[in-house]
Amino acid sequence: MNNASSPAFEFPFLEECFSFRDTVGQKIIESSRTDDRDAFYVCDLGDVLKKHLRWMSALPQVSPFYAVKCNDSRAVVTTLASLGTGFDCASKTELELVLSLGVDPSRIIYANPCKQISHIKYASAHGVQMMTFDSEEELIKVARCHDKARLVLRIATDDSKAVCRLSVKFGSPLKACRGLLERAKELGLNVIGVSFHVGSGCTDPKAYMQAIADAHCVFKIGDELGCNMDLLDIGGGFPGSDDAETKFDEMMDVINSAVHKYFPADSGVKIIAEPGRFYVASAFTLVVNIIAKKVIMGKDSSSDEEDEGAKEKNNGRTMMYYVNDGLYGSFFCSALECSTYLPTLYKKPKPDEIMYPCSIWGPTCDGLDRIVEQCYLPDMQVGDWLVFENMGAYTVAASSTFNGFKRPDLHYVISRPAWQHMQQIGLQGMPA
Numbered sequence: 001m002n003n004a005s006s007p008a009f010e011f012p013f014l015e016e017c018f019s020f021r022d023t024v025g026q027k028i029i030e031s032s033r034t035d036d037r038d039a040f041y042v043c044d045l046g047d048v049l050k051k052h053l054r055w056m057s058a059l060p061q062v063s064p065f066y067a068v069k070c071n072d073s074r075a076v077v078t079t080l081a082s083l084g085t086g087f088d089c090a091s092k093t094e095l096e097l098v099l100s101l102g103v104d105p106s107r108i109i110y111a112n113p114c115k116q117i118s119h120i121k122y123a124s125a126h127g128v129q130m131m132t133f134d135s136e137e138e139l140i141k142v143a144r145c146h147d148k149a150r151l152v153l154r155i156a157t158d159d160s161k162a163v164c165r166l167s168v169k170f171g172s173p174l175k176a177c178r179g180l181l182e183r184a185k186e187l188g189l190n191v192i193g194v195s196f197h198v199g200s201g202c203t204d205p206k207a208y209m210q211a212i213a214d215a216h217c218v219f220k221i222g223d224e225l226g227c228n229m230d231l232l233d234i235g236g237g238f239p240g241s242d243d244a245e246t247k248f249d250e251m252m253d254v255i256n257s258a259v260h261k262y263f264p265a266d267s268g269v270k271i272i273a274e275p276g277r278f279y280v281a282s283a284f285t286l287v288v289n290i291i292a293k294k295v296i297m298g299k300d301s302s303s304d305e306e307d308e309g310a311k312e313k314n315n316g317r318t319m320m321y322y323v324n325d326g327l328y329g330s331f332f333c334s335a336l337e338c339s340t341y342l343p344t345l346y347k348k349p350k351p352d353e354i355m356y357p358c359s360i361w362g363p364t365c366d367g368l369d370r371i372v373e374q375c376y377l378p379d380m381q382v383g384d385w386l387v388f389e390n391m392g393a394y395t396v397a398a399s400s401t402f403n404g405f406k407r408p409d410l411h412y413v414i415s416r417p418a419w420q421h422m423q424q425i426g427l428q429g430m431p432a
């Protein structure tokens, strides 16, 4: 565990009477003085702490293993490590990152059911034992490369109502589970439990109820085969901000009652989850600068047909804004239809200000690089800033430098009370 009096990374404290919004404003002022006006992030690590406290009060019986792929920035992972969460890693590089922070390998689950052999060997050499599988081939690889593996069978779920579906790629159908458990036994492998993922951005809390019921069936098969399973992993899929369609509390109610029904405290089953989006989405705010602008007048000008309706509403004036981060950068997930984005303005518009329909585009030369198909903004100028909130999940972690546009800088802040609170939790550690 990190010594709480010597933080592993440095960041400025939010001073009293100086809110997160003030920090964003200050960065905008600083940046506006430079010629570059590059896009940047501000991250409130106190928000990550707030999420952790919310998790621990809503689902105290479920230990969170943060899904590193969602946002692998070192400050976030360090913060969570000092709060005592576990980690879900999907590759050797993610394992290296988490282990390099001094996290005990028992607090890591290697939750990728389809692993490269050299990465399994790395896990074995570094004491990471918990790992998921969903096929016979994976069992054979693990049997060859890892003699202490503690395996978790990933089952498929009904993720038809999730924003990003995962069960098309991962998870064994229920009817194949008996065969897999039998094969694991033949190979002398230790299967300790069952996992699932209802899909990222899950919009149907009932998906957890069904998946937990299915997991219970697999436990029963395991019992018949003498597997002694005692771990249930309910995966990710939890909303990252309160404007998500499905509310966190609603989901927690369903999960609590499903757990109570199928895996009550006296069942002796330990329950973990792999939240990603939940922990980081709302902590990050992205600020981009308008680098170019086009005003489209009337219907006879050459623009997208899609904007015709908007032009009628607004006497035919439509704006196209080009900003310095886009689809190949922080907005990669919009390409995968994970999210829709809407900007806010740092300077609130006057009540009588005329709003124009506009589209917002990224900086690359690709015609697909559009962030917002249509929204309404006042007349903005080149050099003005647009703010995107809730930008912590699958943004920094998924971005590329295509076309030579660099990734935005990250600035971290935390309030002094949040920092002190974190030190206390870090010192107490978390119940195993």
Ligand SMILES: *Cc1c(COP(=O)(O)O)cnc(C)c1O
Binding pocket: 067, 069, 070, 088, 111, 112, 197, 199, 200, 201, 235, 236, 237, 238, 274, 275, 276, 277, 278, 393
């Ligand atoms: C991506 C992923 C997660 C995190 O999902 P969220 O929806 O961001 O909570 C958890 N577990 C696994 C196996 C994943 O692939």
